[in-house]
Amino acid sequence: MSLFEQNFSVFLQGFGHTLLASIFALVGSLILGTIFAIMQVTNSRTARSIGNIYVQVFRNIPLLIITLFFYLAVAKVIKMTGFTAGTIALTLYTSAFIAESVRAGILSIEAGQMEGARANGLTFGQAMRVIILPQAFKVAIPSLGNQFINLVKNSSILAFVGGLDLMYQGNIVAANSFDTFTTYIIIGLFYLVITLPLSYYIQHLEHKLKKNA
Amino acid sequence: MSMIEFKDVQKYYGDFHALHDVNLKIDAGETVVLIGPSGSGKSTLIRTINGLEEIEEGQLLVDGFDLHDPKTDINKIRKNVGMVFQHFNLYNNKTVLENIMLAPRLVLHRDEAENKRIAMELLEQVGLADKANSMPAALSGGQKQRVAIARSLAMKPKALLFDEPTSALDPEMIGDVLDVMRDIARDSDMTLLVVTHEMSFAKAVADRVIFMADGRILEDSSTEAFFENPTEPRAKKFLSQVEHH
Numbered sequence: 001m002s003l004f005e006q007n008f009s010v011f012l013q014g015f016g017h018t019l020l021a022s023i024f025a026l027v028g029s030l031i032l033g034t035i036f037a038i039m040q041v042t043n044s045r046t047a048r049s050i051g052n053i054y055v056q057v058f059r060n061i062p063l064l065i066i067t068l069f070f071y072l073a074v075a076k077v078i079k080m081t082g083f084t085a086g087t088i089a090l091t092l093y094t095s096a097f098i099a100e101s102v103r104a105g106i107l108s109i110e111a112g113q114m115e116g117a118r119a120n121g122l123t124f125g126q127a128m129r130v131i132i133l134p135q136a137f138k139v140a141i142p143s144l145g146n147q148f149i150n151l152v153k154n155s156s157i158l159a160f161v162g163g164l165d166l167m168y169q170g171n172i173v174a175a176n177s178f179d180t181f182t183t184y185i186i187i188g189l190f191y192l193v194i195t196l197p198l199s200y201y202i203q204h205l206e207h208k209l210k211k212n213a
Numbered sequence: 214m215s216m217i218e219f220k221d222v223q224k225y226y227g228d229f230h231a232l233h234d235v236n237l238k239i240d241a242g243e244t245v246v247l248i249g250p251s252g253s254g255k256s257t258l259i260r261t262i263n264g265l266e267e268i269e270e271g272q273l274l275v276d277g278f279d280l281h282d283p284k285t286d287i288n289k290i291r292k293n294v295g296m297v298f299q300h301f302n303l304y305n306n307k308t309v310l311e312n313i314m315l316a317p318r319l320v321l322h323r324d325e326a327e328n329k330r331i332a333m334e335l336l337e338q339v340g341l342a343d344k345a346n347s348m349p350a351a352l353s354g355g356q357k358q359r360v361a362i363a364r365s366l367a368m369k370p371k372a373l374l375f376d377e378p379t380s381a382l383d384p385e386m387i388g389d390v391l392d393v394m395r396d397i398a399r400d401s402d403m404t405l406l407v408v409t410h411e412m413s414f415a416k417a418v419a420d421r422v423i424f425m426a427d428g429r430i431l432e433d434s435s436t437e438a439f440f441e442n443p444t445e446p447r448a449k450k451f452l453s454q455v456e457h458h
């Protein structure tokens with residue numbers, strides 16, 4: 001275990017970056033994904049097309065390519081670190097999947113909910129916010145949970161662009177210590193520290209909502 | 214003054230001509246029942262009045278606003294025109310009380326204490342004060358429909374549209390809902406337009422009966438005239454069918 005003790009602060013720094021990138025990307029992709037999901041279910045043909053194109057583009061390109069695009073191309077115009085470039089790419093990539101989950105959730109809510117709300121005088125936005133989305137998220141929780149866990153694991157993409165995350169630090173420790181096996185076991189355990197509680201929390205939410213339904 | 218006026222209205226679903234040359238005038242305060250066979254366009258007609266369906270041609274004036282004019286703000290009309298649906302469409306994620314208080318709060322910005330007082334009064338009126346904190350899923354169909362009526366009334370609309378409000382209910386629940394509607398027709402000066410197959414209700418409360426078939430209004434008569442002596446053969450046939458089952 002001396003490898004762990006010797007490199008503790010390095011691991012911890014990696015863990016901090018991974019955690020931070022995950023939180024930013026989770027919040028960002030949830031907001032963006034919801035916006036694009038709503039765009040895809042509006043009456044406006046333009047909004048639907050934009051939503052659709054966005055989702056198709058970011059869902060169908062490898063995350064690594066999106067990351068390199070921000071790190072190599074966009075960073076030439078707007079200065080940003082590898083961490084920032086990676087986190088933005090992770091956010092956009094994940095938001096496409098979240099948009100699909102949320103859209104499926106919205107479509108699973110019977111049309112009568114929106115009609116009742118509109119006939120009652122609510123605007124489309126009010127009806128979405130107060131009536132449709134709360135019900136749609138309940139339906140989407142298992143699928144959103146999967147996306148969030150994928151997001152944490154996918155954050156290892158930061159290592160490719162000097163993002164200082166767990167995987168990046170792990171690569172350095174492994175190279176210096178020559179003990180690749182132990183290093184990556186430790187790294188794997190650190191990922192579990194984030195993903196396991198997240199999984200349990202999602203399961204807990206699912207059970208709670210099932211009981212209320 | 215007329216509350217609702219159709220002038221040469223045409224409505225299409227794609228190529229399908231759903232409303233044919235509809236001309237119809239309903240005065241403020243009138244109670245009108247709309248009947249006709251399945252697929253005749255009753256729902257389509259009633260849903261154009263609050264803009265749930267758009268019309269392709271003609272003029273549709275509701276409370277002075279022209280629904281076919283793109284500049285018309287549909288929400289202004291919906292503030293004054295409530296709708297009760299066959300399948301209730303209560304907010305499944307809100308309690309009964311919240312179902313009633315939501316639109317007055319968000320749309321009318323009604324004071325919260327006042328909002329609650331009015332909502333409780335309405336629940337009292339429809340006989341469901343004890344269900345204020347229940348979720349819709351815990352109610353029977355008849356109870357849901359009475360909550361839906363209370364929800365519409367909370368907006369203090371000038372007109373109320375009913376699209377087969379009792380068609381999805383078990384027979385023993387229908388009476389309670391019709392009673393509530395009868396009281397509204399008697400005690401309020403709202404304009405009521407009701408699509409229904411309940412002929413005894415129509416006879417008892419309607420000022421006028423409109424008969425539709427194939428997207429056209431075939432008969433528009435006073436209630437008495439309609440039931441005693443329908444002029445249209447298809448109306449006669451329809452009446453004998455619904456009254457014998």
Ligand SMILES: Nc1ncnc2c1ncn2[C@@H]1O[C@H](COP(=O)(O)OP(=O)(O)OP(=O)(O)O)[C@@H](O)[C@H]1O
Pocket residue numbers: 226229231249250251252253254255256257258
């Ligand atoms: N969204 C739609 N798209 C295409 N056709 C439709 C749509 N809604 C209704 N129609 C058609 O328009 C016609 C009139 O339908 P509508 O629902 O208004 O009839 P209705 O008189 O209310 O019938 P019911 O008594 O069965 O409720 C029917 O032929 C129906 O198939």
Ligand SMILES: [Mg+2]
Pocket residue numbers: 255256257376377
């Ligand atoms: Mg109908």
